[in-house]
Amino acid sequence: MTYLAKPKFHHPSLPKNAIGFTRRDYEASTSTLCAGCGHDSISAAIIEAAFELSIEPHRVAKISGIGCSSKTPDYFLGASHGFNSVHGRMPSVLTGANLANRDLIYLGVSGDGDSASIGFGQFAHALRRGVNMVYIVENNGVYGLTKGQFSATADRGSKSKKGVFNTDNSIDLVSIALQLGATFVARSFSGDKSQLVPLIKAAIQHRGAAFIDVISPCIAFNNHAGSTKSLEYVRAHNEAVNALDVMIGRDPITVNYAPGKVVSVTQHDGTVLNLRKINDEYDPGDRLAAMNFLQKHAALGQIVTGLLYVDSEADDLHSNFNTVSTPLNQLDTAALCPGSVTLETINDSLR
Amino acid sequence: MKPTDISAPGYFHKVVDCQWACPAHTPVPEYIRLIAAGRYGDAYMINWKSNVFPGILGRTCDRPCEPACRRVRVEEEPVAICRLKRVAADYKDDVKGRMPQPSPTKNGKRIALVGAGPASLTVARDLAPLGYDCVVFDGDKHAGGMMRTQIPKFRLPDSVIDEETNYVLDLGVEFRGGTRIDSMKALLAEDYDAIVVGSGAPRGRDLDIPGRKEAAANIHIGIDWLSSVSFDHIHTIGKRVIVLGGGNTAMDCCRSARRLGGEDVKVVVRSGFDEMKASPWEKEDAAREGIPIHNFLVPKEFLHDGGKLTGVVFEKVKAEYDAKGRRKLVPAGEPDVTFACDDVLVAVGQENAFPWIERDAGIDFDEWGMPKVDKVTFQSSHPKVFFGGDAAFGPKNIIWAVAHGHEVAVSIDKMLHGENIADRPLPAVQVVNQKMGIHEWSYKNEVMPDERYAVPHRDNASALSSIKAEVELGFDPNLALAEAGRCLNCDVETVFSAPLCIECDACVDVCPMDCITFTDNGEEDDLRQRLRAPALNLTQDIYVADGLKTGRIMAKDEDVCLHCGLCAERCPTGAWDMNKFFLEVTHAGPACR
Numbered sequence: 025m026t027y028l029a030k031p032k033f034h035h036p037s038l039p040k041n042a043i044g045f046t047r048r049d050y051e052a053s054t055s056t057l058c059a060g061c062g063h064d065s066i067s068a069a070i071i072e073a074a075f076e077l078s079i080e081p082h083r084v085a086k087i088s089g090i091g092c093s094s095k096t097p098d099y100f101l102g103a104s105h106g107f108n109s110v111h112g113r114m115p116s117v118l119t120g121a122n123l124a125n126r127d128l129i130y131l132g133v134s135g136d137g138d139s140a141s142i143g144f145g146q147f148a149h150a151l152r153r154g155v156n157m158v159y160i161v162e163n164n165g166v167y168g169l170t171k172g173q174f175s176a177t178a179d180r181g182s183k184s185k186k187g188v189f190n191t192d193n194s195i196d197l198v199s200i201a202l203q204l205g206a207t208f209v210a211r212s213f214s215g216d217k218s219q220l221v222p223l224i225k226a227a228i229q230h231r232g233a234a235f236i237d238v239i240s241p242c243i244a245f246n247n248h249a250g251s252t253k254s255l256e257y258v259r260a261h262n263e264a265v266n267a268l269d270v271m272i273g274r275d276p277i278t279v280n281y282a283p284g285k286v287v288s289v290t291q292h293d294g295t296v297l298n299l300r301k302i303n304d305e306y307d308p309g310d311r312l313a314a315m316n317f318l319q320k321h322a323a324l325g326q327i328v329t330g331l332l333y334v335d336s337e338a339d340d341l342h343s344n345f346n347t348v349s350t351p352l353n354q355l356d357t358a359a360l361c362p363g364s365v366t367l368e369t370i371n372d373s374l375r
Numbered sequence: 376m377k378p379t380d381i382s383a384p385g386y387f388h389k390v391v392d393c394q395w396a397c398p399a400h401t402p403v404p405e406y407i408r409l410i411a412a413g414r415y416g417d418a419y420m421i422n423w424k425s426n427v428f429p430g431i432l433g434r435t436c437d438r439p440c441e442p443a444c445r446r447v448r449v450e451e452e453p454v455a456i457c458r459l460k461r462v463a464a465d466y467k468d469d470v471k472g473r474m475p476q477p478s479p480t481k482n483g484k485r486i487a488l489v490g491a492g493p494a495s496l497t498v499a500r501d502l503a504p505l506g507y508d509c510v511v512f513d514g515d516k517h518a519g520g521m522m523r524t525q526i527p528k529f530r531l532p533d534s535v536i537d538e539e540t541n542y543v544l545d546l547g548v549e550f551r552g553g554t555r556i557d558s559m560k561a562l563l564a565e566d567y568d569a570i571v572v573g574s575g576a577p578r579g580r581d582l583d584i585p586g587r588k589e590a591a592a593n594i595h596i597g598i599d600w601l602s603s604v605s606f607d608h609i610h611t612i613g614k615r616v617i618v619l620g621g622g623n624t625a626m627d628c629c630r631s632a633r634r635l636g637g638e639d640v641k642v643v644v645r646s647g648f649d650e651m652k653a654s655p656w657e658k659e660d661a662a663r664e665g666i667p668i669h670n671f672l673v674p675k676e677f678l679h680d681g682g683k684l685t686g687v688v689f690e691k692v693k694a695e696y697d698a699k700g701r702r703k704l705v706p707a708g709e710p711d712v713t714f715a716c717d718d719v720l721v722a723v724g725q726e727n728a729f730p731w732i733e734r735d736a737g738i739d740f741d742e743w744g745m746p747k748v749d750k751v752t753f754q755s756s757h758p759k760v761f762f763g764g765d766a767a768f769g770p771k772n773i774i775w776a777v778a779h780g781h782e783v784a785v786s787i788d789k790m791l792h793g794e795n796i797a798d799r800p801l802p803a804v805q806v807v808n809q810k811m812g813i814h815e816w817s818y819k820n821e822v823m824p825d826e827r828y829a830v831p832h833r834d835n836a837s838a839l840s841s842i843k844a845e846v847e848l849g850f851d852p853n854l855a856l857a858e859a860g861r862c863l864n865c866d867v868e869t870v871f872s873a874p875l876c877i878e879c880d881a882c883v884d885v886c887p888m889d890c891i892t893f894t895d896n897g898e899e900d901d902l903r904q905r906l907r908a909p910a911l912n913l914t915q916d917i918y919v920a921d922g923l924k925t926g927r928i929m930a931k932d933e934d935v936c937l938h939c940g941l942c943a944e945r946c947p948t949g950a951w952d953m954n955k956f957f958l959e960v961t962h963a964g965p966a967c968r
Contacts, residue, residue, distance in 0.1 A: 026814060030885065031823055033824065
């Protein structure tokens with residue numbers, strides 16, 4: 025970490041996006057996480073994604089729980105809305121906010137402790153309901169704030185910094201997200217921004233529950249030999265199934281791919297996701313196959329990354345509930361209280 | 376690209392842009408930090424060792440360091456390096472006790488130095504403490520050369536010249552003022568072990584156009600006129616004065632004329648304003664004193680009436696550029712312009728002149744009348760005779776003369792020890808870690824945008840009423856502290872150790888200038904385009920390190936690095952470290968042999 029604020033200087037050629045902001049405009053206060061923390065890389069990836077999508081910062085709500093990961097919303101998108109909630113309760117706060125104002129982009133940031141232990145139930149229900157959000161778990165397999173005990177996502181047999189082996193089975197959040205009906209499921213690695221940034225962009229453009237499990241090595245407590253979430257281990261066992269290019273609306277598509285190598289998915293807003301296949305047998309549109317693939321490769325000790333499943337036709341909680349299309353804060357008295365004549369009409373229709 | 380060899384003295388030296396640009400390679404950031412710490416005497420001595428005339432240069436240097444300053448690339452205005460140097464000179468305590476002592480024993484070698492300007496005095500400064508018998512000759516009674524005769528007193532007071540020339544002469548140097556050397560052959564016959572010619576470029580160019588002879592009484596050669604002013608031989612000038620020429624001498628002429636009774640003083644220049652040779656700040660100083668500059672006017676004729684100058688006729692020209700981008704001034708086709716005047720000062724250039732060196736003295740001259748001088752050793756075709764300063768390669772400025780002087784001294788010291796003078800000594804280099812604590816460095820690394828502070832000036836009315844009142848008042852300690860804080864400490868280098876790096880990207884994310892990239896290796900042209908921010912400034916190096924676990928390389932563009940050390944603060948393994956690079960040019964003495 026550093027106590028110094030990043031100087032205001034920037035590279036003379038720093039580009040601006042469509043709404044006139046530079047990448048630096050999406051930064052926030054100085055991170056107080058340990059030097060080298062994977063979470064800081066994820067924050068940088070979120071900044072990059074928001075910049076590239078030309079997102080207006082005030083259209084974003086960042087919501088988090090408790091933990092190292094849940095501190096990070098303070099370190100990106102400084103001009104966005106934020107809510108740092110109770111431990112493990114990010115999903116319900118996010119769901120409530122989303123119901124009240126469906127126009128914002130919801131960015132739920134959580135960790136393996138926050139989502140796989142204390143907030144496991146909350147995690148499950150938010151995905152099950154199809155809340156329109158990006159749910160990012162910054163997954164390092166340890167409780168960093170309490171000095172490195174195994175978390176629920178630590179692999180069985182992996183070794184702690186003190187030399188203890190984990191005897192519990194691990195929770196694979198990606199498998200559970202697939203099972204619970206999340207409509208955009210991805211896994212990535214904090215050490216690979218070229219993979220992570222497009223995934224975050226695609227997740228933001230996705231309508232429905234988008235879940236990204238980001239393996240984020242804890243440099244202080246989980247980056248040693250014997251850990252299965254160290255930089256070195258993840259690099260050595262990373263099995264990327266595809267590489268993603270996000271083509272936004274009017275952007276001219278200039279990339280030429282070899283035929284047969286690309287799966288293009290058009291999301292509801294017109295965004296085209298071009299998935300360059302790395303593993304030929306992998307089909308990100310097939311949930312069952314994805315689940316099998318994950319289990320098979322996990323048994324081989326491989327960490328499957330990439331866009332694992334996407335349902336471009338997904339609905340979200342609002343369409344399921346048939347809620348009003350206007351955010352609640354924009355409904356005026358006339359809309360909320362249509363008058364006694366209308367009430368009479370409704371009552372008449374129910375007789 | 377091949378991995379960068381950061382142990383080569385030149386690599387980090389180039390990153391310290393100011394020190395690299397300085398002909399004498401003064402360790403600028405080091406002395407600026409000392410000024411910030413209030414250690415003016417220490418800052419002065421670092422300067423004195425390197426450039427011999429800190430007080431003089433702090434007022435008059437052509438400051439090649441400032442355009443090179445990194446602040447220009449990340450902000451706009453450079454650090455006021457030159458004026459900070461003056462602060463060290465203005466606020467130091469007595470430094471006499473810190474000067475080298477005259478050598479108690481002599482080594483029996485005798486050196487003659489012709490001209491007591493910056494080149495000769497630098498040679499004497501370097502050689503006298505080593506035991507050489509140095510004899511400095513000058514036609515003037517006081518030492519200083521052009522620093523004393525041609526720079527107006529309102530820019531450089533005599534007291535400063537006296538102090539700094541005396542530091543040299545007090546080293547046991549023999550000064551024979553008022554002794555002009557008229558014959559090289561006679562001097563050679565005196566059997567000195569080496570002779571240094573530091574006699575400057577003493578001849579001002581004339582302008583041979585109609586009317587020159589007839590109006591001669593009111594037409595003066597700029598540098599001659601300036602030295603007459605400085606010797607108190609001239610006290611007045613006409614009310615309407617035209618200064619011809621666009622260099623720094625022209626600026627000194629016009630500003631002097633304003634102080635000697637010139638009310639309507641104008642500068643007329645052949646070229647455009649931006650192409651003028653004068654330093655931008657000298658043009659500003661002239662403008663501040665109400666002196667207009669007229670551009671694209673070529674003098675055609677001096678008008679005169681009964682032997683008295685009445686005006687000058689100018690032809691209007693415009694600049695045209697040929698296919699190779701060379702500029703040519705062609706007639707603009709507009710009517711001629713006539714300015715009425717009482718006096719003209721001609722400041723259209725200076726030339727070398729060696730009437731006192733017999734052409735059969737064993738020193739070869741080229742077709743332009745310049746001595747043939749080796750660019751590295753400064754030796755002429757006569758093995759005992761060396762040239763330095765303006766005498767060597769034509770008019771430059773004081774700091775170049777100093778740099779020449781150091782090299783001449785090295786050549787002489789090596790030659791008289793029987794060594795090959797073409798073998799030049801490497802500089803002395805130190806690279807030292809600057810970490811003081813977890814988040815503490817030995818230097819102020821909190822950098823922020825901060826505009827250059829202006830040096831206070833004497834008000835115009837009182838400045839113009841005296842030829843001797845110094846116009847620039849210099850920074851006070853508070854302003855100096857603020858300006859010193861603008862220095863980016865480019866000598867505190869980012870040093871990368873690949874074996875320690877775990878490629879966590881922390882440095883990439885935190886770098887405010889997007890200097891650092893981890894990527895696949897490639898040819899430099901290709902790599903420069905692929906960096907996080909394209910590295911388009913080809914004058915700045917890319918620092919490349921290999922040996923990373925993923926097989927990628929670390930590439931850092933040195934161009935706009937702020938030396939803020941955030942990469943080192945964010946690095947979990949200490950793969951980045953901030954090391955101070957201190958380079959001192961090796962001067963004459965045992966180290967150069």
